[in-house]
Amino acid sequence: MRVSEPDNSDSATAGMQPEEALSETEVIERIRGRAAAATPATQEFRRRHLPAVLAYARLCSRDSDAAAALATQAFTLAVREIRRGINAPGTWRHRLLILVQQTAVSWSSDSRRDHLAPSFVACIEATGSPIHDRPLPLGTRPRDAALLDAFHSLPERTRGILWHAVIEAEPDSEVAAQVGVEPSALDALQASAHKALQKAYLRAHLERNGSQTCGRFQRLIEAATEPSDLRRSPDLERHMSVCSCCTLAVAQLFRLKQDPGGALADGLLGWGSAAYLATAPTHARTQPQPPQSDAAVPATAPVVLPPARRPRALHGRTGVPAHQRGRRVLGATAVVAAVVVAAVVALLPDDHHHPDQIARPLQPPHLTAAATSSHAAPATNTPPSPSTSASPTPTPTPTPTHQHTRAPSPPPIPRPRSNVNLAIHKTVAASSHTQDYVPSNAVDGDTSTYWEATNHVFPQWFEIDLGSAADVRRLVMNLPPLEDWNRRHQTITIEGSMNGYDWRTVVPATSYFFDAAEGNTATVTPASPTRTRYLKLVFSANTGWPAAQLSELQLFAS
Incomplete structure (x- = not known):
């Protein structure tokens, strides 16, 4: 009796939904499935994340070839983890960036060190031996690892919304497709994701750094950091005057409300987070590539570098610069936090206590004790908004395709305003x-x-x-x-x-x-x-x- 051979032809995927329409979870499931479905799913996974991964790889390296090698290795390791059934503790975008970072750290110990950015090498030297699967630290103070723990504890969909909508500010339609929801539901889900993160952070922070006494102030801290709550809590104020743990918690909660994207990026990515937010092409996607004969992503696969994009401002969805936010009066407790946090933040324990010379450190919100709300004046050194006449960029011709996917050959030298x-x-x-x-x-x-x-x-x-x-x-x-x-x-x-x-x-x-x-x-x-x-x-x-x-x-x- 003749036994029929397995069908690995295109007919095996007939009737399946195209990869571009799948959520991230569905793409991962296909990568773990049959070869006929895994190959295009792997290509779709690469297409979705390549621009962002390359943007971060550029920060870690000196040249485009090194950035391409870092990105290729990150994809290779990520696909290997997916096929082994390993789930990303955060999101797969976050995991890919951490893999770029870890690969660059491994380069620092051999001859490839010369291909790394000097600032990245300086951070490694200041840090010592980075902890596996933890981002390189930020600033000269110990990193508050409770934010990373809180993020990992949230449901998968909530993590996806926080990363793609809050940190990278991708279009609602793309975020909805990534997490598998209707775009109309995204605003409500994003609001609930904010609240869930704040509660998870405070709980993780007090468990990691606080005493039994600190736990009794959890609800008072939540109330004190609500913009609509102007009540004073003398008990909390007295406690914060001697407790660095709760003071930092209040400062971090304020920042999560005022600059959620920047605060999350600092806590989850660490080194280079501010530069990544400024340069990551979050609205750009590369064109789909034809499936390879093997679903694997070889370490030597060529990587096409998309053109560098003009940095965007590090603003949240409010459109207000981070250093101008938080001027609203939030009660006397907030005043205590703003005064004390700079002196006590270095006292908290963490996974390691090594400095980093590079990335932007956590700064408490600028708060006053005035009785009325006020808006901050613009920073004196903020450059004026560029005028239309000052831009050398020609007016684009309307086209049905995305403009950001078209790269002239050879690419023109960018001319900033x-x-x-x-x-x-x-x-x-x-x-x-x-x-x-x-x-x-x-x-x-x-x-x-x-x-x-x-x-x-x-x-x-x-x-x-x-x-x-x-x-x-x-x-x-x-x-x-x-x-x-x-x-x-x-x-x-x-x-x-x-x-x-x-x-x-x-x-x-x-x-x-x-x-x-x-x-x-x-x-x-x-x-x-x-x-x-x-x-x-x-x-x-x-x-x-x-x-x-x-x-x-x-x-x-x-």
Whole structure:
């Protein structure tokens, strides 16, 4: 009797829903199924996540080839985990980014280290041995791992909504397709996801860091962080005056309400989260690729790099910059949190206690004790909105296909608007820093925060990676515009590089005068336009304080 052979032809998938219409869960199920269905499902999985994975890989690496290799390895490892029946503890997008990070960490111990971004290497050196499956830490303080634990404890659909809708702000139609719901239901689900995350975070934070006494204040903390609740709780205020755990919890809950995307990205991704939010092409997708003969994603598979996108502002759905939010009065408890959190946040235990020089640290909301609500004035160093006439980008011709999927060959060199700050939220590194005055403070758009190098040591350097080559015609260096900052001269040499290795002098050592009465700012206009990707400021003297200091670095094309 003849036994028929298995049918692996296209007829085996006849009548099945196309991969593009599947939710993430359904795509994962197909990857684990028969080969005929697994191959196109694997391609769809790659198509959905490739732009974001490459965006983060670019931050970790020096060049496009290294970024492509990191992304390829991340997909290879992820598909292997899927076929073994392993589920992502968060979302698969998050898991892929962590795999990029872990692969880059493994490179740091061999000859491939030279292909990594200097700021990433500096973070690894400061961190020591990163914990497996945990993101690299953020800032100079221990990372509050309770946020990651809380995220992992939520239902799968809730995690998907928080990542794709809140962190990456993808279009509602795409988020709904990812999590398998109707777009009309997304607003209600997102609101409930916010509440679930806040409750889960507070519970995880108190369990991880708090005492038995802290647990009794859980409901009072929840009430104190509600914008509509202006009641005072003297008991909670007295407790927070001596409890760093509950003070940090209040500060983190405020940030989750005011800047949920930034807070989540910092807690879940760690290193490079701010730069990733600024550059990730969350609205872009690559065109579907024809299925390969084998469903596996080989380590040597070529990766086509989509063109880099212009960074978008790190705003939440309210459209208000993060550093301008939270001015509303939330009661006396919030005032205590704002005053105490900076002094106690470093006291909390965590998985490891190693600093990171790169990414933006957690900052408590700016709150006042006024009796009425008020709105913050715009930051003085925020560049004006670019006018239409200033943009060199031609008006696109309407086309039925997505414009962002069309890449000319060869790709044109991007020309940023002349009045756009090229440095905002870019990846930075420094020779050293003191306390919590980390390098990222100098590119966070807030002149009240600043970077300060180790005291009594010169020279010191501050380096920024613009992500791609750009013409820099004007540099603006700021110190905090506060009266108690005395006048000073800082001697600075400005250098540029296209690869991060070979440096050339753009402006020789010059003494720059900073006076708080005049805004504490110094403007530099190089003799000729400087085309560079990396820019380095080398500080050799400071007459006002024995250390290199920089509140904000702004770079412009005009």
